[in-house]
Amino acid sequence: MSHKWRVDHARSEILSVTPLGSDLDSTRMDELAALLAVARGGSFVAAGRSLLRHPTIVSRRITALEARLGVRLVERTTRQVKLTPAGERLAEQVRLASDALVEAEIEASADAVELRGRLKLAFPSALGRQWLAPLLPEFMRLHPALQIEVDYGERYIDLVAEGFDAAVRVGALRDSRLVAKKLCGHRRVLGASPDYLKRCGEPREPRDLTNHNCICLPAFASFPSWKLKRGNVEETVLAQGSLLANDSLALLEAARQGVGILGGGEWLMARDFAEGALVPVLPDWSFDADGGVFLVRPSVRYAPARVQAFALWLTQHFSNGAPWLRAFKNPT
Numbered sequence: 048m049s050h051k052w053r054v055d056h057a058r059s060e061i062l063s064v065t066p067l068g069s070d071l072d073s074t075r076m077d078e079l080a081a082l083l084a085v086a087r088g089g090s091f092v093a094a095g096r097s098l099l100r101h102p103t104i105v106s107r108r109i110t111a112l113e114a115r116l117g118v119r120l121v122e123r124t125t126r127q128v129k130l131t132p133a134g135e136r137l138a139e140q141v142r143l144a145s146d147a148l149v150e151a152e153i154e155a156s157a158d159a160v161e162l163r164g165r166l167k168l169a170f171p172s173a174l175g176r177q178w179l180a181p182l183l184p185e186f187m188r189l190h191p192a193l194q195i196e197v198d199y200g201e202r203y204i205d206l207v208a209e210g211f212d213a214a215v216r217v218g219a220l221r222d223s224r225l226v227a228k229k230l231c232g233h234r235r236v237l238g239a240s241p242d243y244l245k246r247c248g249e250p251r252e253p254r255d256l257t258n259h260n261c262i263c264l265p266a267f268a269s270f271p272s273w274k275l276k277r278g279n280v281e282e283t284v285l286a287q288g289s290l291l292a293n294d295s296l297a298l299l300e301a302a303r304q305g306v307g308i309l310g311g312g313e314w315l316m317a318r319d320f321a322e323g324a325l326v327p328v329l330p331d332w333s334f335d336a337d338g339g340v341f342l343v344r345p346s347v348r349y350a351p352a353r354v355q356a357f358a359l360w361l362t363q364h365f366s367n368g369a370p371w372l373r374a375f376k377n378p379t
Contacts, residue, residue, distance in 0.1 A: 235334030260307030
């Protein structure tokens with residue numbers, strides 16, 4: 048990577064932080080680039096290394112920026128460099144502006160060329176097969192030169208270490224290194240077959256579930272308890288039953304055949320509710336689920352056009368709500 052590329056790139060990152068029509072000279076851009084590098088590197092030495100400049104040059108640029116703005120941006124000691132609150136705010140604004148500029152360029156480039164290469168994705172097994180797999184052919188028709196590789200599974204995938212471009216995840220996010228966009232909310236509900244309810248009766252309150260055969264995914268964070276919520280009222284019951292499985296579709300099939308009451312995502316049972324294979328149980332209650340359905344990526348910076356195009360396409364599919372709620376009338 049050339050010295051000129053690094054310096055020019057550092058300047059280009061901060062072009063958008065100065066209002067249109069103002070005097071954008073190279074000195075001001077270099078000063079802001081120095082502040083951004085210090086914020087990222089944590090020291091003048093690290094900042095100088097990233098900019099291919101001597102640390103004293105970086106320090107002089109920060110000093111000049113402070114003098115021009117009339118505010119201290121960096122606290123200097125013999126051992127460390129720390130941004131002041133004003134410095135942190137300015138550095139964050141510079142970072143956000145540079146990210147927005149890069150995103151705009153990527154979005155523009157996605158329309159300028161035919162997308163090629165491999166797009167490596169990870170989808171949750173059941174949700175992916177039910178709701179995402181049927182959508183993919185549309186994306187493939189739009190971009191016929193792309194090769195798409197999809198991992199359908201429930202295991203946790205390290206996108207960075209395993210070289211994935213993007214993933215769809217359900218629930219709370221654990222990896223702070225990822226850039227996430229919430230596609231929709233995540234609601235868990237209860238359902239059972241009409242035959243089961245005819246044989247065993249219909250619960251009227253959450254505590255009635257203790258007298259029923261409850262089937263659920265052990266991966267639920269609260270397992271073996273079911274935490275149910277109605278408005279501001281919360282109740283917790285111990286879900287006990289004759290079937291445990293790590294596959295949502297297997298549990299769905301068991302519920303269809305009258306094994307018991309299934310607790311799972313609304314996306315899992317929406318089609319069966321609409322067709323009458325399952326009936327909502329305690330429809331005024333839902334699991335106290337957190338998180339949502341997210342599109343996650345290792346980074347939005349310098350993402351290939353094919354990744355950006357997929358992110359925009361999938362986001363548009365969720366822009367009017369979750370597909371399972373659009374396809375079938377909400378049974379609850």
